[in-house]
Amino acid sequence: MSKRLIEFRNVSFRYGEEQPWVLKNLSFEIYEDEWVAIIGHNGSGKSTIAKLVNGLLFPQQGEIIIDGQQVNEASIWNIRKEVGMVFQNPDNQFVGATVQDDVAFGMENRGVPREEMMKRIDETLNAVGMQDYRLTEPHRLSGGQKQRVAIASVLAISPKVLILDEATAMLDPSGRQEIMETVSKLQNNQGLSLITITHDLHEVVQADRVIVMNEGEIWDEATPRDIFSKKDELRKIGLDVPFVAILADELNQVGITILQEPLNHEELLEELWTLHSRT
Amino acid sequence: MNNSLIIGQYVPGTSIVHKLDPRTKITIIFFYVFTVFFANSLPSYGVLVVFALASMLTSRVPIRFIMKGLTPVWFLIIFTFILHLFVTKEGTVIFDVWIFEFYSGGVIQGFAISIRFFLLILVTSLLTLTTTPIEITDAIEDMLRPLNKVKFPVHELALMMSISLRFIPTLMQETDKISRAQASRGVDFRTGPIKDRIKAVVPLLVPLFVSAFKRAEELAMAMEARGYQGGEGRSKLRELKIELRDIMVYLLFACVMAILFLTRTYS
Numbered sequence: 001m002s003k004r005l006i007e008f009r010n011v012s013f014r015y016g017e018e019q020p021w022v023l024k025n026l027s028f029e030i031y032e033d034e035w036v037a038i039i040g041h042n043g044s045g046k047s048t049i050a051k052l053v054n055g056l057l058f059p060q061q062g063e064i065i066i067d068g069q070q071v072n073e074a075s076i077w078n079i080r081k082e083v084g085m086v087f088q089n090p091d092n093q094f095v096g097a098t099v100q101d102d103v104a105f106g107m108e109n110r111g112v113p114r115e116e117m118m119k120r121i122d123e124t125l126n127a128v129g130m131q132d133y134r135l136t137e138p139h140r141l142s143g144g145q146k147q148r149v150a151i152a153s154v155l156a157i158s159p160k161v162l163i164l165d166e167a168t169a170m171l172d173p174s175g176r177q178e179i180m181e182t183v184s185k186l187q188n189n190q191g192l193s194l195i196t197i198t199h200d201l202h203e204v205v206q207a208d209r210v211i212v213m214n215e216g217e218i219w220d221e222a223t224p225r226d227i228f229s230k231k232d233e234l235r236k237i238g239l240d241v242p243f244v245a246i247l248a249d250e251l252n253q254v255g256i257t258i259l260q261e262p263l264n265h266e267e268l269l270e271e272l273w274t275l276h277s278r279t
Numbered sequence: 280m281n282n283s284l285i286i287g288q289y290v291p292g293t294s295i296v297h298k299l300d301p302r303t304k305i306t307i308i309f310f311y312v313f314t315v316f317f318a319n320s321l322p323s324y325g326v327l328v329v330f331a332l333a334s335m336l337t338s339r340v341p342i343r344f345i346m347k348g349l350t351p352v353w354f355l356i357i358f359t360f361i362l363h364l365f366v367t368k369e370g371t372v373i374f375d376v377w378i379f380e381f382y383s384g385g386v387i388q389g390f391a392i393s394i395r396f397f398l399l400i401l402v403t404s405l406l407t408l409t410t411t412p413i414e415i416t417d418a419i420e421d422m423l424r425p426l427n428k429v430k431f432p433v434h435e436l437a438l439m440m441s442i443s444l445r446f447i448p449t450l451m452q453e454t455d456k457i458s459r460a461q462a463s464r465g466v467d468f469r470t471g472p473i474k475d476r477i478k479a480v481v482p483l484l485v486p487l488f489v490s491a492f493k494r495a496e497e498l499a500m501a502m503e504a505r506g507y508q509g510g511e512g513r514s515k516l517r518e519l520k521i522e523l524r525d526i527m528v529y530l531l532f533a534c535v536m537a538i539l540f541l542t543r544t545y546s
Contacts, residue, residue, distance in 0.1 A: 054504050077506065085504045092494045093501035097413045097445050104516035106505040111514045118516075139448035153505065 005160060005193050006030040006053060011062035013048055022048050024216040025062070032160070035187055035194040037204035037224070040213030041238035046197045049213075050165040053195075054083050067160060081110065084154030088166040090146035094138045099130060099149050102138070106157045117156075124152040127190070128182050144175025148182055155186070161193045162186070168203065180206070201227075201234070201242050205263045212237070229261045244268050288348060290408050295524060296338035297409045301418035303525040304410060307532050308402050314539060315395050322542035324394055330535050331401050340408045348404035349397075356393045363389035416440045417517055434510030442498070450491065457486050 006029065013023040022045045030036050040046045051057040052064055055076035064071040066079050084106075087093045096102030103121045112120070125131045128148040138146060147167055154162060164183065168176040184206050187194050196203060204210045210227045212220040214237045220227065227234070231241045231249060244265055248258045256275065262268035291297075296304075311330070318324045335345060369384025407415075420437035427433050458468060461482050468479050 056500060056504060077508065080504060080506045085501075087497065087501055087504075089494075089497055091449050092497035095442065095445070095498070095502055095505075097441055101413075101516060105502075105507075108513050108515060109506040109508065111512045113514060114516065114518060117514070121516075137448070138445065139452065157506070 002032040002034070004029055005032050005034075005067055006195075007065040008049075008052075009063050009065070011052065011059045011064060013045075013052060013057065013059045013061075022216050023052075023059070026216070026218065027062075028211060028218060028221065030161075030193060030195065032193055033191050034209065035196070035207045037207035037210045038195060038197045038213060039199065039201065039204055039210060039239065040219075041199055044213040044237075045216040046199075046213045047165055050085060050163045050195070050197055053161070053163060054085050055079050081157055082160045083163060084157065084159035084161065085163045085165060086147065086150045086154055086167040088169050090143045090150065090170060091138070093150055094146055096138075098135050098137055099125070099141075100134045102149055103153045103156050106153055110157065120156045121152075124155045125149075127155060127186060128152045142175060143171045144178040147171065147175070147179050151179075151182060151186070155190075159192075161195060163195045163197065165197045166199070167196075168198070168200075176203075199239065201239060201245075212239075224263055225261050228263060288344065288404070288407050289411050290340050290344050292339055292409065294337055294339045294409070295528075296334060296405070298524065299528060300519055300521055300525045301410050301414040302422055302519060303521070303528060304406050305415075305418055305422065307528065308406055310532070310536070311402050312399055314536060315398055318395075318539065318543060319391075320542055320544045323539050324391070326535060326539045326542060327398055328394070330532075331398050331405075334405060335401065338405060338409050340405070344408060345401065345404060348408070349400055352396065352400050356396045359396065360389040360393045363392060412444045413441060413517070416444065417519055421519055432510075434513070438510075446494070449494075450487070453490060454483065454487055458483050 008026050008028050011023055011026045012021055014021045026045075026049075038046045038049060048057065052059055052071070053066065055071050058071070058073075067082050069075045069079060071079055094102050095105045100121050103124060104117050107117045107120060121134070122131070125134065128151050130145065130148050130152060133141065133145065133149075138149075141149070150167070151162070151164075162183075164179075168179050171179065180203060183194065183196070186192060194207075196207065198204065204224050204227065207224055210220075210222060210224050211218055212227060212234075219237060220230070228242075228245045231245055234241055244262050244267075248262050248268060248271075252258055256272075258268070258271050260267070260271065262271055311327075315327060318327055364381055364385045365379065367385035367388045368380075368382050370382045370387070372380045373383050373386065374381055410418075416437055419440070420433055423431070423433045423436070461479075462468065466479050466482055468476065468483075470476075471479075
């Protein structure tokens with residue numbers, strides 16, 4: 001069992017005294033090197049979780065422990081070093097005037113020496129495939145490229161956890177693809193815990209574990225495959241079920257038995273072309 | 280939207296004027312502007328003109344860019360010249376037309392003031408033509424650093440400047456988008472009486488402001504998430520360094536100043 005990195009213990013949170021609870025008595029754990037997808041429809045409390053992990057918000061009840069430290073006013077600066085966050089809007093998180101200035105921003109905040117910064121900028125831009133754009137201004141980049149720079153900026157401070165808070169929501173399909181590829185490559189190479197927060201079931205496919213949020217509570221916690229098999233329930237809590245899963249379901253209904261719940265087109269194809277040899 | 284959008288009027292280049300430390304450029308221009316008003320003889324003006332033209336030529340900025348910078352002030356230069364012709368009553372009368380008498384002093388004064396104006400605009404636009412806004416911001420931050428002692432928020436000021444510069448293109452793209460969206464809903468920005476056209480700007484400005492505030496909030500959160508806690512203990516990626524060429528330029532400029540003060544007339 002790998003080390004426990006993030007722990008929520010009976011966490012409840014609301015934005016104001018009179019407001020309804022956004023998170024209700026939430027408990028879960030995230031381990032080192034794990035990829036966890038948190039999914040839920042709008043207002044299910046999933047983005048609030050991200051802000052709590054980073055100490056941008058504090059819970060009213062319960063406690064959050066990150067790498068052995070409790071999140072509070074005193075520890076947030078240490079914790080923000082361990083937890084990197086990429087937000088939804090590519091433009092509104094680009095601080096620097098050029099790509100390299102933006103990657104440097106997080107390091108400048110921590111007083112990293114200049115030579116070290118240069119080295120890290122090279123490494124992280126290479127890791128996200130943006131090494132040719134060092135001096136480019138943000139308005140010349142596509143949304144996907146800006147998000148890759150945002151990921152590089154976060155990686156530059158070598159965090160233990162990378163949170164993508166709907167980082168692909170504002171991108172076109174190719175930009176989305178870019179980010180998902182970058183992220184899965186990073187997760188393989190760098191030994192990084194990854195939390196992706198999304199409302200799109202397509203993006204949970206590669207995760208090790210999926211936490212489904214509904215009305216501020218954990219609705220289910222399972223592998224992507226198990227989650228995909230509960231199509232009707234997912235639809236009830238307002239999530240879009242991917243086409244492949246629906247197709248597999250329909251095929252089952254007309255008598256073509258799909259044994260394993262397919263996660264993507266390739267897996268369904270594999271099932272279908274080997275179908276004959278099974279029967 | 281125009282993809283080659285340039286903020287300010289920076290013309291990229293690799294000349295020595297481009298490569299100089301921005302602090303060197305600002306310092307020299309400051310003293311230059313100051314000494315322009317000390318010139319009072321033909322040779323002293325000559326020294327100033329030669330210096331300005333020489334810097335212009337070494338910068339290799341195309342003349343048309345410099346001329347573009349000068350267009351708004353041509354009128355001012357000509358106007359002051361004419362004003363001096365009519366008002367200054369020194370020296371001898373050169374010629375008279377109807378009730379006006381034109382004095383030699385007026386012509387000389389007119390020329391002198393026009394040249395001063397011209398030189399001022401030339402060197403200051405040379406700064407913005409050869410220095411990126413970011414370099415200027417860095418230089419200002421560095422040069423204002425002593426004010427930190429009196430609790431003047433130098434770092435915050437510089438950050439404000441650089442973030443504004445960073446968001447100018449973004450907001451311009453957004454303005455463009457909103458104006459298209461509103462035009463498609465029938466808002467007419469281009470025709471009609473001026474009063475209507477001013478009114479048409481309101482549905483453009485309101486969404487722009489709303490989105491700018493939202494951006495500000497999100498940016499603040501993103502900065503905080505990346506560990507921003509103010510200017511203290513920060514290091515800087517962009518480094519300003521005084522090189523040998525800066526020292527040479529300072530020396531050269533000192534010589535120019537010396538010649539200027541030797542050639543001006545004292546009375």
